Amino acid sequence: MGRAPAVQPRRVLADLAELARTTGEGDGADRVAWTPGWQRGRDLLRARLAEIGLAAIEDEAGNLWGKLPGRREEMLVLGSHLDSVPGGGPLDGALGVLAGLEVLRALIEANVFPDLTVSVVDWADEEGARFGRSLLGSAAATGRLDIEAVRGLTDADGIGLEAALGKCGVDLDRLPAAPTMELDRTLAYLELHIEQGPVLEQERLPVAAVSGTIGVERFVLGFAGRAAHAGSTPMNVRHDALLAAAATALEIERIALRHDGRATTGSLAVGPGVATVVAGSAELSVDLRNADEDELARMREEVLGVARSQAAARGCELEERDLFAAAPRAFDPELVEAVRSACAEVGGREEPIVSGALHDATEVAALVPTAMVFCPSIGGRSHAPDERTEQRDLRTAIEVFGEVATGIAVGETALPGTALSSGGDRAADSPSRRAQ
Ligand SMILES: [Zn+2]
Numbered sequence: 001m002g003r004a005p006a007v008q009p010r011r012v013l014a015d016l017a018e019l020a021r022t023t024g025e026g027d028g029a030d031r032v033a034w035t036p037g038w039q040r041g042r043d044l045l046r047a048r049l050a051e052i053g054l055a056a057i058e059d060e061a062g063n064l065w066g067k068l069p070g071r072r073e074e075m076l077v078l079g080s081h082l083d084s085v086p087g088g089g090p091l092d093g094a095l096g097v098l099a100g101l102e103v104l105r106a107l108i109e110a111n112v113f114p115d116l117t118v119s120v121v122d123w124a125d126e127e128g129a130r131f132g133r134s135l136l137g138s139a140a141a142t143g144r145l146d147i148e149a150v151r152g153l154t155d156a157d158g159i160g161l162e163a164a165l166g167k168c169g170v171d172l173d174r175l176p177a178a179p180t181m182e183l184d185r186t187l188a189y190l191e192l193h194i195e196q197g198p199v200l201e202q203e204r205l206p207v208a209a210v211s212g213t214i215g216v217e218r219f220v221l222g223f224a225g226r227a228a229h230a231g232s233t234p235m236n237v238r239h240d241a242l243l244a245a246a247a248t249a250l251e252i253e254r255i256a257l258r259h260d261g262r263a264t265t266g267s268l269a270v271g272p273g274v275a276t277v278v279a280g281s282a283e284l285s286v287d288l289r290n291a292d293e294d295e296l297a298r299m300r301e302e303v304l305g306v307a308r309s310q311a312a313a314r315g316c317e318l319e320e321r322d323l324f325a326a327a328p329r330a331f332d333p334e335l336v337e338a339v340r341s342a343c344a345e346v347g348g349r350e351e352p353i354v355s356g357a358l359h360d361a362t363e364v365a366a367l368v369p370t371a372m373v374f375c376p377s378i379g380g381r382s383h384a385p386d387e388r389t390e391q392r393d394l395r396t397a398i399e400v401f402g403e404v405a406t407g408i409a410v411g412e413t414a415l416p417g418t419a420l421s422s423g424g425d426r427a428a429d430s431p432s433r434r435a436q
Contacts, residue, residue: 003410005110007102007402009395015098019044019082020090028087028385029094033125033136034062034164041082041094045122048101052108061140061178062124062170068104070114075186076408077119077368078103080193081126081137081360088127089194089387091394095375096192097122099398103405115411116187123360130155130164138363140178147175187415188335188408189370191361192401194389198380199353206396208349209339210372213362214262215296215328217288221248221307222319227272227280239315242270242279244307249284251306259299261290262356285323291354293328329362332369334416338407339371342400369416373401 023041024030030037042064046056049066057065064082067075080096100120107114124137131153139145151172153161162172193210195201200208225241249265256263264287271281286303290296304320311318336352344350353374361372375397378388389397407413 003112004403004406004412005106005112007099007106007398007406009102009398009402011105012095012098012102012398013391013394015044015048015101016090016094019094019098024087026385029084029090029092030086031082031084031088032086032129033083033127034130034168038083039168042122045082045097045101048105052105054104058169059141059178059182060170060174060176061137061145062165062168063137063141063178064122064124065119065182066101066104067117067119068107068114070117070409072116073185075117075119075182076114076405077121077183077186077189077364078191078405079119079121079123079189079360079364080191081123083125083127083129085127085129085383087385089382089384091194091387091389092196092382093126093193095194095394099192099401100190100405102398103402103409106402107406107409112410114409116409118405118409119182124170126360131161133161135358135360135363137178138360140175141183142363142367143176144363144366145175147172183364183367186368188332189361189364189368190335190339190373190401190405190408191359191364191370192373192375192397193359193361194377194382194387195353195355195374196357196377196380196382198377200349200374200376201378201380203349205349206347206375206390206393207343207400208374209336209343209352210331210355210361210374211336211352212291212328212330212365213326213355213358214289214291215293216324216326216358217286217296217300218322218324219286220321220323221245221284221286222321223248223282223284223307223311224317224319225280225282225314226278228278230276230278233278238278240278241282241314241316242268244310244314244316245282245284247313248303248307248310251310252286252303255299255302255306256288259290259295261288261295261299263288263299263303289356291328296328326358326362329365331361331365331371332416334414335369335371338413339373339400339404342404343373346396346400348396348400371404373397373404
């Protein structure tokens with residue numbers, strides 16, 4: 001028997017229900033970062049930490065930490081985010097934070113003094129729902145946030161990010177002081193999250209390991225043609241910006257299919273937008289995703305090539321404007337394998353899946369060996385009040401997450417780049433076992 005205690009999924013489900021009751025049920029979760037609803041959600045985490053005798057510590061970026069000291073200062077960090085989109089779901093982010101809390105609670109109740117210091121963290125403003133910058137707190141903690149790029153951000157009411165953070169006691173200029181040092185002595189990061197897509201439900205599987213997050217290239221293609229009279233302008237002399245954009249959009253779909261990626265042309269703004277005028281301008285948004293960095297770069301090159309030739313064919317000018325980019329991020333192979341085998345043991349997915357959405361884990365993985373656990377989303381729905389997962393699948397996923405986390409915490413599960421970590425029970429036992 002190992003020292004790793006079992007987590008109790010029912011307590012996580014009870015905390016999730018309590019969180020939903022206090023921060024918006026009928027119309028969905030009301031926990032947009034830097035608002036009173038978000039603070040109410042965090043009050044629940046603070047109260048639960050206090051119940052197990054732990055202080056809630058807020059860092060310079062507003063990330064909220066609970067820390068259970070172990071024999072070593074090096075940490076295992078378990079985290080996700082309590083913030084939501086407006087009218088969000090009950091599970092996105094909250095599941096991972098409250099499951100992390102349960103790991104600390106189980107260790108404390110079982111009187112286990114862990115090998116590693118074990119922390120739960122609620123990353124601030126994962127969603128970027130109010131100011132448009134996702135992964136704010138986790139990016140600050142990894143030292144990868146460009147303060148000047150976010151300083152001027154405002155919400156829909158014209159309130160600045162700096163003012164909103166200030167109201168929550170966070171000084172924008174202090175964000176870079178967020179605990180890079182903490183992550184520097186973190187040996188592993190684990191995050192449990194809902195899939196937010198249809199794969200696990202379609203395969204009727206309760207849980208999967210995540211091997212990494214997909215890369216993103218997001219930009220706008222601006223086609224400039226010539227507005228002209230619908231009746232008196234012959235077809236062969238037109239410079240129709242909309243048709244150049246439309247032909248490009250159809251080609252972009254084929255490019256995604258060719259490269260085993262995803263492409264979305266989700267927004268098209270046409271000027272002047274009048275039924276009797278040939279379109280003089282068209283702005284097409286392009287969002288490209290691929291798990292492979294080279295393939296993503298090739299998709300982008302091909303899209304730009306197609307856009308240039310479609311613009312030229314119709315005598316339009318083309319302008320390209322970058323919006324956002326994130327490289328594909330592979331998680332730690334050994335940690336992913338530990339999660340994968342724990343999933344397979346309980347009838348979960350044999351192969352890890354790649355996340356099409358970005359998560360705090362994407363940021364943390366830049367510094368720390370990282371893995372994620374996914375559970376299914378009914379109908380693939382998320383960011384909506386009807387975001388659900390079957391209770392039995394939630395229980396299975398929480399158990400798998402808990403097993404891997406407690407195993408690492410007490411030194412029974414090998415950490416990346418090591419044999420079994422020093423002081424682990426099994427490491428000490430094995431030579432004598434071999435001798436018998
Ligand atoms: Zn999330």
